[in-house]
Amino acid sequence: MQRELARQFLHDMILAREFEQAAADQYQAGNIAGFLHLYPGEEAVAVGSLRAADAGDYVVSTYREHVHALVRGVPARAVMAELFGKATGCSGGYGGSMHLFDRERRFLGGYAIVGETFPVAIGVAYWLRMNNRNDVVYCFFGDGAANQGTFHESLNMAALWKLPVLFLCENNHYQIGTEIHRHTAVPEIWRHTTPYGIPGKRVDGMDVEAVYAATREVLEFVRAGNGPMLLECDTYRYRGHSMADSGAYRSTLEVQELMARDPVKSFRQRALEQGWVNEEDLTDIENAAQRSVEDAVRFAAESPEPDDVRKDVYAEPFHLYGGSR
Amino acid sequence: MRTRHANLGHEPVTVRARELKVWEALNLALDEAMATDEAVFILGEDVGLYGGSYRVTQGLYAKYGEWRVRDTPISENSFTGLGVGAALVGGRPVVEIMTVNFALLALDAIINMAAKLRYMSGGQFTVPLVVRMPGGVAKQLAAQHSQRLEHTLLNVPGLRVVVPGTPQDSYWQLKQSIDCDDPVIVLEHELLYNETGLFDAEAEPLPLHSAAVRREGRDLTLIAWHRMVPVALQAAETLAAEGIEAEVIDLRSLRPLDLPALVASVNKTHHALVVEEDCRFAGAGAEIAASLHEAAFGALDAPVERVAGLDVPTPYNGLLEQASIPDAAAVVGTALRLLTPRVEE
Ligand SMILES: Cc1ncc(C[n+]2csc(CCOP(=O)(O)OP(=O)(O)O)c2C)c(N)n1
Ligand SMILES: [Mg+2]
Numbered sequence: 001m002q003r004e005l006a007r008q009f010l011h012d013m014i015l016a017r018e019f020e021q022a023a024a025d026q027y028q029a030g031n032i033a034g035f036l037h038l039y040p041g042e043e044a045v046a047v048g049s050l051r052a053a054d055a056g057d058y059v060v061s062t063y064r065e066h067v068h069a070l071v072r073g074v075p076a077r078a079v080m081a082e083l084f085g086k087a088t089g090c091s092g093g094y095g096g097s098m099h100l101f102d103r104e105r106r107f108l109g110g111y112a113i114v115g116e117t118f119p120v121a122i123g124v125a126y127w128l129r130m131n132n133r134n135d136v137v138y139c140f141f142g143d144g145a146a147n148q149g150t151f152h153e154s155l156n157m158a159a160l161w162k163l164p165v166l167f168l169c170e171n172n173h174y175q176i177g178t179e180i181h182r183h184t185a186v187p188e189i190w191r192h193t194t195p196y197g198i199p200g201k202r203v204d205g206m207d208v209e210a211v212y213a214a215t216r217e218v219l220e221f222v223r224a225g226n227g228p229m230l231l232e233c234d235t236y237r238y239r240g241h242s243m244a245d246s247g248a249y250r251s252t253l254e255v256q257e258l259m260a261r262d263p264v265k266s267f268r269q270r271a272l273e274q275g276w277v278n279e280e281d282l283t284d285i286e287n288a289a290q291r292s293v294e295d296a297v298r299f300a301a302e303s304p305e306p307d308d309v310r311k312d313v314y315a316e317p318f319h320l321y322g323g324s325r
Numbered sequence: 326m327r328t329r330h331a332n333l334g335h336e337p338v339t340v341r342a343r344e345l346k347v348w349e350a351l352n353l354a355l356d357e358a359m360a361t362d363e364a365v366f367i368l369g370e371d372v373g374l375y376g377g378s379y380r381v382t383q384g385l386y387a388k389y390g391e392w393r394v395r396d397t398p399i400s401e402n403s404f405t406g407l408g409v410g411a412a413l414v415g416g417r418p419v420v421e422i423m424t425v426n427f428a429l430l431a432l433d434a435i436i437n438m439a440a441k442l443r444y445m446s447g448g449q450f451t452v453p454l455v456v457r458m459p460g461g462v463a464k465q466l467a468a469q470h471s472q473r474l475e476h477t478l479l480n481v482p483g484l485r486v487v488v489p490g491t492p493q494d495s496y497w498q499l500k501q502s503i504d505c506d507d508p509v510i511v512l513e514h515e516l517l518y519n520e521t522g523l524f525d526a527e528a529e530p531l532p533l534h535s536a537a538v539r540r541e542g543r544d545l546t547l548i549a550w551h552r553m554v555p556v557a558l559q560a561a562e563t564l565a566a567e568g569i570e571a572e573v574i575d576l577r578s579l580r581p582l583d584l585p586a587l588v589a590s591v592n593k594t595h596h597a598l599v600v601e602e603d604c605r606f607a608g609a610g611a612e613i614a615a616s617l618h619e620a621a622f623g624a625l626d627a628p629v630e631r632v633a634g635l636d637v638p639t640p641y642n643g644l645l646e647q648a649s650i651p652d653a654a655a656v657v658g659t660a661l662r663l664l665t666p667r668v669e670e
Contacts, residue, residue, distance in 0.1 A: 058414070092447025101446035108413055109446065113437050119403040120438070123410020123418075130366065130392045130416075150433075153400035157407065160398070312448035313482050315506035320534055320581035321616055322479075 006267075006276035007285070008051060009208050013043040013264045015289040016067040019076060022293045023066065023083055023097075027243050031301065032083045035112075036097050037064040041206075041238035044263035045170050046071050048211025049138070049233070052219055056135040058106045058128075060121040062142060063098035064170075065110040074102045080296035086303035093306040114175075115148025117141050118167075122154045125163035125228075136164045136222050144175025146189050152196075155228070159196040162227035166218055167193075169232040170205070176241045177249045190232040198228055205233030206263045209270075235263075345524035347517050350492035351381045351457075353526075354499035355419065359389055362417060365503060368395040368404055369421030378423055379459055379518045401427050405434035405456060412454040413442065417503060425460030425474045425512065432477070439508040440483030454508045457499070461552060461602055462639055462650050463515040471639035471646075473603035478510050479580050479612065485509045486580040487533060488550040492522040494531075494577055501533040509533075512579075514551040536583035538590070542570035545660055546590040548613060549600040550576040553651065557600045560656035569664060579609050587613070588621045595626040596663055602650050605633035632659050 020038045027036050039046070042064075050059070050071040061068045069079050074090050082089025083097050091101045098112040108124065111117050121139035128135050145151060146169065158165050169189045173180045180187045190200030199221070203214040211233055218229045236258040240247035247255075271277045277285075317323065345353075358365045366389075371378055373386035373396040386394040397404040401422055408418035422428045428435070439452050462471045478486050485507055489498040495513070502509035531537060539554060540561050547557040554575045561571040572590050576583065591597050597617055599610040614629040632651040640646050 060410070089447070091445060091449070094447045095445040099445040101449050103446070103449040108410075108450075109442065111438075113433060116406065116433065116438060119406020119434060120410035120413070122403070123407035123412070123416075124414050125410075126395075126407055127411040127414050127416045149400075150403045150406065153398070153403035154407075156398055157400065157403065161395075306447075312444050314485075315443060315451045315453075318534065318581055320578075321584035322581040 003276045005051070006271045006274070007281070009047055009212075009267060010271060010277065010282070011285050011289070012047040012051070012071050013208065013267065014285055015076070015292065016043045016046065016070060017264055018289045018293045019066060019070060019079070019296070022297055023080070024239070024243065026083070026297060032097070033085070034096055035063065036083070036243045037241065038239050038243070039064060039067045039237070041258065041263070042170055042172060042235045043067060044208035044211050044267070045205045045233040045235050048208040049168055049215040049231070052212050052215035053138065054135070056106070058108055058124050058135060058137045059140070060108045060117045060124065060137060061110050061140040062117060062145070063110050063112040064142075065100055065140070066097070068140060069100045069102065069107055072102070072105050072107050074100065074105055074107060076292050076296035077299040078102070081300040081303050084300040084303070085305070086300055087306040088299070088303040094312070114142070114145045115150040117145070118148075118150040118154035121165050122158050122163050125158065125165045126161065129161065129163055134223060136166055136219055139165050139167050141167070141169055142175065143169065143171040143173060143180050143189060144178070144183060146192055147184060155193055155196045155198060158228040159198050162225065164222050164225075165228040166215070166222055167228060167230040169230065170235055171232055172235050172237045174237070174241070176245065188232070190230055193230045198230060200230040200232065202232045202234060205235030206261045206266070208263060208267050341527055342523055342525045344521050345492040346519055346521050347492050347495050347513075348380050348519065350496040350524055351499055351513070352383055352385070354496045355382065355385060356388070358500055358503045359385065359393060364415060364417040365419065366393040366395065366416065367419045367421065368397050368408065370397055370399060370423050372396060372421050377421065379515070381457070382421065401431040402433050405431035406438060408454050408456070409434055409438045409442070409452060412452045413450050417453050419455045419457065419503060422456060422458040424470060424515070425458045426470055426472050428456070428458050428474060435478075435484070435508070435510070436481050440481045443507075444483060451506045452508045453506045455499070455502045455511060456508070457511045457513060459513045459515045459518070461514040461516065462646065465641055465643050465646055467641040468638035473634070475512070475579055475603045475609045476607055479609055483508065484580060485534070485578070486512065487578045488512045489577060490514065490517055490551045490554050490575060492524045493528070496524065496526070497530040498533055498577065501530065505533065512551070516552055531577070534578035534581050534583060536577055536586040537575045538572060539575050540571070540573040542572035542594065544569045544594055545571045545596040545598060545664060546587070546594045547571050547573045547598050547600055547656065547660070548576060548587060549573065550579065551602065553600040553602050556651060556653050557656060559653040560660065563653060563657045564660055569660070571660065582613065582616065584616055584620055587617055588624070591617060591621045592624045595624055597625070597629045598656070598660055598663055599629065599631045599633070600651055600656055601631060601633040603634055604636045605631060606636045608633060627663055630659055630663050632656050
């Protein structure tokens with residue numbers, strides 16, 4: 001493992017943890033409203049998988065996507081401002097937490113209808129394939145989304161036409177309050193691709209190095225024109241499903257067990273042991289993350305509200321009845 | 326004069342004013358759009374090798390190949406969503422949903438995605454997607470194959486909904502829809518595909534959302550679209566024999582609605598009657614009537630009325646089926662009642 005990469009992982013994961021904590025605080029303070037789905041516990045998945053991507057790759061994500069956006073380079077300011085609903089947010093304040101978009105960084109959105117990322121991803125991939133392009137589309141989805149019809153419909157089409165999609169399952173074992181063995185007959189999601197002839201693979205989603213290595217392998221396969229592949233990352237969320245959920249349906253023992261495998265703490269430890277960083281470096285990284293999140297919150301708080309409710313309903317505004325102007 | 330048309334796999338032939346069928350006009354529009362813009366591609370069930378359930382895509386698979394004319398599995402929500410995804414990154418997909426009834430399985434892609442992505446992304450992304458779908462009451466296809474979905478699609482900001490009924494409009498409006506950077510739903514009527522009409526490729530096109538006056542009149546405005554336009558025209562003939570001159574307006578577009586054209590007509594006739602094949606309750610006719618009352622109350626001598634489909638699932642039996650949708654006699658009957666105070670004067 002290279003030093004540079006280790007520091008990158010640490011930077012990303014610590015920033016992610018810090019950012020989500022600040023989001024929770026700001027929600028509690030009344031500065032963020034609506035549904036807010038946080039990522040603590042799952043950092044190794046976003047960081048390990050997206051750090052393996054090329055700049056030209058596309059990302060289609062869910063409503064639990066703040067960290068995906070951050071790792072793809074969307075500035076913390078723009079993400080936080082979007083959570084605040086401000087005009088400076090990455091979706092101009094029109095999307096909110098569940099709908100982050102960044103055209104320049106090929107971040108094609110957070111989708112809040114479970115199962116929508118599949119068709120969008122195969123659509124992007126269809127276009128890439130049709131134009132002989134070499135980019136890959138990341139399609140994030142949860143364990144619960146694997147029971148949506150679009151999952152199977154899209155796997156079939158992706159396999160039929162050999163589309164360059166990396167189906168990336170963030171299996172945190174819960175669809176809100178329903179545990180996986182109660183919502184999925186065969187709980188190994190990677191095996192669900194078998195009838196479509198798509199190779200599937202499972203990796204420890206609490207281990208950023210493992211996720212990174214597995215993603216690189218999968219990307220190589222997909223980028224070579226072999227068609228899609230599925231990577232299931234076995235992970236866990238420490239908080240409730242959203243800010244509206246206390247997570248009371250899980251035993252303390254279970255949560256404690258998974259907390260002991262904290263992806264951020266365990267990689268921090270490994271990096272120290274391996275000599276990739278020293279305590280001083282870590283303090284620097286932590287301070288920098290804290291500063292950048294504080295700056296993002298300040299920026300969001302001070303930013304103006306969007307003021308045009310009719311903007312962008314249509315690309316070509318028209319004046320007839322039923323229009324946008 | 327019948328001439329060759331694009332579905333034979335030749336370059337589109339343009340000869341002024343010839344007779345064309347609606348499906349041929351749609352085919353020509355697709356062919357020309359695909360020939361001029363490589364971003365345009367078609368997908369749907371049986372659109373390729375088979376040539377399309379109503380022949381609209383006939384010949385295009387041979388001409389443009391499988392990547393641009395894609396036969397899909399029966400996965401409406403996901404292949405329509407595929408269109409949305411491709412549209413986000415530069416494609417101009419034309420999705421054919423075999424009939425509107427099956428579009429109910431694609432409403433997530435249409436309503437939750439296509440209609441909202443531009444707005445939710447703060448204007449960063451456009452969705453230049455066209456979704457074509459045949460619908461309406463055809464010939465005894467029973468309740469699951471005879472729906473009209475105007476009511477469902479009209480109430481969705483972000484969508485445009487057009488309803489071409491003639492070969493000329495089918496050609497113009499499909500091409501304009503493909504050119505448009507917004508998602509456009511093109512509703513086609515199953516019984517109109519084989520209707521023939523005069524077609525002129527070089528004529529100056531009407532704007533995508535303009536209504537058209539099909540017959541001028543001074544006493545009453547009949548407002549219709551799709552197959553109800555010929556029904557309204559037939560009713561106008563009968564009314565003319567009684568000395569009543571009905572103006573017939575073909576809406577051509579339901580969202581947006583060319584309200585100014587309707588108001589202009591009502592300012593002249595002072596009476597309006599909407600002729601609608603879709604069910605009456607909460608249908609497009611209700612919106613048209615309400616907006617006319619708001620916009621032209623002073624000009625109206627009587628409330629706007631509707632002749633509409635009955636609020637029943639479409640029956641299989643042929644006689645009952647006919648009884649479930651408006652015909653010219655029903656239009657004439659309602660028109661006479663609507664005009665009674667005037668007639669008595
Ligand atoms: C189609 C649809 N049904 C239900 C919901 C409500 N809902 C939001 S998230 C969620 C659970 C999804 O679980 P999973 O896919 O495992 O993702 P996770 O939240 O665990 O990341 C549900 C049921 C929704 N948003 N969309
Ligand atoms: Mg889950």
